[in-house]
Amino acid sequence: MTSKATAAHQMKVGIFIAIGFIFILVSLFMVGGDHLIRRYAVLHAYFDHIQGLNEGSTVSLSGVRVGNIEKFIFLPDKNKLDVWIKVDTDFLPRVTEGSTVEIRTQGALGDKFIFITPGSVGGKALADGDVIPVAEASDIMGVLGERGGEAAKIFDVINEVRQITHSFNQDNRLNNILQNFVEVSENLKESSREAKSLVAQMKEDKTSSKVTASVDRMEHILSKIDRGQGTLGALINDSSLHDSLKALLGGQDRKKSVKSLIRSAIDKSQDNGN
Numbered sequence: 113m114t115s116k117a118t119a120a121h122q123m124k125v126g127i128f129i130a131i132g133f134i135f136i137l138v139s140l141f142m143v144g145g146d147h148l149i150r151r152y153a154v155l156h157a158y159f160d161h162i163q164g165l166n167e168g169s170t171v172s173l174s175g176v177r178v179g180n181i182e183k184f185i186f187l188p189d190k191n192k193l194d195v196w197i198k199v200d201t202d203f204l205p206r207v208t209e210g211s212t213v214e215i216r217t218q219g220a221l222g223d224k225f226i227f228i229t230p231g232s233v234g235g236k237a238l239a240d241g242d243v244i245p246v247a248e249a250s251d252i253m254g255v256l257g258e259r260g261g262e263a264a265k266i267f268d269v270i271n272e273v274r275q276i277t278h279s280f281n282q283d284n285r286l287n288n289i290l291q292n293f294v295e296v297s298e299n300l301k302e303s304s305r306e307a308k309s310l311v312a313q314m315k316e317d318k319t320s321s322k323v324t325a326s327v328d329r330m331e332h333i334l335s336k337i338d339r340g341q342g343t344l345g346a347l348i349n350d351s352s353l354h355d356s357l358k359a360l361l362g363g364q365d366r367k368k369s370v371k372s373l374i375r376s377a378i379d380k381s382q383d384n385g386n
Contacts, residue, residue, distance in 0.1 A: 150200055150201075150202070151200075151201045152179060152198045152199060152200055152201060153198075153199055153201050153204050153238075153239070153240035153241075154182060154196050154197065154198050154199075154240055154241065155196075155197045155199055155207070155238060155240075155241075155242055155243070155244045156194055156195070156196060156197070156241070156242070156243045156244070157194075157195045157197055157213045157226075157243065157244050157245075157246050158187065158190065158192040158193070158194055158195075158243065158246060159192060159193050159195055159215070159246055160191075160192055160193075161193070162184060162193055162195065162215065162224075163215050163224055164222075164224045165181060165184070165195070165215055165224040165225075165226070166181070166224070167181055167182065167183050167184070168180050168181060169181045169223070169224060169225050169226065170218075170225040170226070171197055171198065171199060171225065171226045171228065172216075172225055172226065172227050172228065173199075173203055173206060173207065173228045173230060174206075174228070174229070174230055176203070178199050178200045178203040178228070179197065179198040179199040179200050179203075180198055181195060181196065181197060181198070181226060182196040182197070182198045183196050184196060195226070197213065197226055197228075197244070199228075204237055204238065205237045206230045206237075207228060207230060207231070207237060207238050207244070208230065208231035208232060208233070208234075208235030208236060208237050208238065209231050209232075209235045209236050209238065210231030210232050210235060211228055211229060211230050211231040211238065211244055211245075212228070212229045212244065212245050212246065212247035213226055213227065213228050213229070213244050213245070213246055213247065214226075214227055214229075214246065214247045214248070215227075228244070229247065
């Protein structure tokens with residue numbers, strides 16, 4: 113009787129354990145069963161550096177999570193890292209020829225992940241083991257990480273701009289400069305207004321005709337001088353004037369040269385008058 117009771121008790125315990133085990137399996141399948149039955153393909157990408165990328169990091173296809181990083185190893189014949197990118201085969205038809213990968217940063221903590229840019233729709237899909245090209249970094253953190261020393265120059269420029277701004281703001285200099293620009297602008301505006309008023313006034317009264325007449329008379333006088341008319345025109349156009357002045361200033365026959373110069377000027381003046 114006792115042995116039968118013990119056997120029955122053990123059977124109940126066994127059934128209870130079996131039911132619990134089956135319940136756990138069903139729960140696991142319901143919660144993560146899709147991960148258990150998914151199939152993955154591994155693509156390879158060759159990076160110069162991985163910038164903090166870790167095994168298990170997310171792989172994103174146009175923003176949709178499609179896998180994770182399986183591992184990365186150093187290539188024996190190149191100074192590069194071979195990153196094994198595990199991609200769900202359901203999304204593999206979207207990873208066609210022309211697709212590229214890059215390392216991007218997400219979140220406030222700067223977590224790194226692989227971003228896949230898909231190729232042309234309808235193109236030949238990459239297969240398990242294919243190499244996918246690496247694109248240039250497009251996010252700001254990736255660019256700064258790739259450029260290294262050049263990025264430091266950007267911060268130097270920013271620091272210099274900050275110092276210049278600080279210098280301008282000292283003793284209210286910037287405000288004074290802006291105020292001076294405003295005053296100069298107002299003065300230019302006032303000068304322009306006065307010039308327009310003056311031009312309008314000249315058009316309305318006889319000042320314009322007087323100015324035109326004065327200009328015409330000056331042009332007439334200059335034309336006569338250019339043609340050699342009058343005493344001044346004769347003096348300016350006389351080719352012997354230079355020689356006569358030279359003899360006047362440096363020669364022994366100074367009085368003779370002066371007389372000759374005066375006589376020549378008077379003769380030409382009389383000839384032009386006739």
